[in-house]
Amino acid sequence: MKKIKNILMLLLLSLATNITAQQDALYSQYMFNQFTINPAYAGSRNSLSSVLLYRSQWVGLDGAPNTMNFSIHSPFSGRNMALGMNFIIDEIGPSETASIMGTYAYHLKTSKGKISFGLRGGVISTSLKNDMLNFYDNNDVHNTGGVLQMVTPNFDFGVYYYTSGFYSGLSVNHLIGQTENFQNGQTQFDLDRHFTLATGGVVVFSDNLVFKPSLFVRYVSKMPINYDLNASILFNKTLWLGFSYRSSKNLVLITEYNISDFIRIGYSHDFDLSKLRRYNTGTHEVFIGCDLNIKKNKSLSPRYL
Secondary structure (H helix, E strand, C coil): CHHHHHHHHHHHHHCCCEEECCCCCCCCCHHHCHHHCCHHHCCCCCCEEEEEEEEECCCCCCCCCEEEEEEEEEEECCCCEEEEEEEEEEEECCEEEEEEEEEEEEEEECCCCEEEEEEEEEEEEEEEEHHHCCCCCCCCCCCCCCEEEEEEEEEEEEEEEECCCEEEEEEEECCCCCEEECCCCCCEEECCCEEEEEEEECEEEECCEEEEEEEEEEEECCCCCEEEEEEEEEECCCEEEEEEEECCCEEEEEEEEECCCCEEEEEEEEEECCHHHHHCCCEEEEEEEEEECCCCCCCCCCCCC
């Protein structure tokens, strides 16, 4: 374990002058929380929809990622337009990234479904806690103590096509792809563009049995393509059970329970199949979602997509 800590610390120190943004926080339950990954999803649930999510990755490993995410979105103006907000806090070792983003989406009808376009904009605040770093050389020019901070604008764009039984969405996060400097003027933060593709559908065998396969692909420049393959089954319009395989060698078990027509809770557990499994007990992700019907005279039906 001490060897792993030393390796992680060396990696952090090697990034002291040029920090390359990590891939955006992973979400095992992306198929139940698509607004986080694609702004064009806003308004597609025809309700005031919100999700509060917490993810603890690689439990037992010091400095492992922890993510808190809250999102809310709703259609407006005859349901052609939608607005939304995202709040995210992501902690990894001595670094913390917080963002607040607003979304505008517009939906157009097609012959078989709808297509929407979404633009998300806001700010990202990143801090690096030097006091948590172990500088073996006390005369290191970067050993300044305190907290380095940086605030930068951010924009995301997405396209989302959906019918009652199929969806496909493409999004580009961090459109500007900029490089920013921290307060000390010596440490840089590279915010690279992230491309994602999410697609899937449902097969309704009966009122009590629904099958939902999905695929999620992520790409960041200079990094290997990462993908998730998922298959979930809905029983009695109440309980979702599923599993995913992630190309980074993870097996994920997923469950979602529809408490009522407008409240749902979900949990997933990632099993690490790589060599890193020796140093952690897996990853936990929990969320609670709420869908409030804008038209109170009409009840909500179970949401498959």
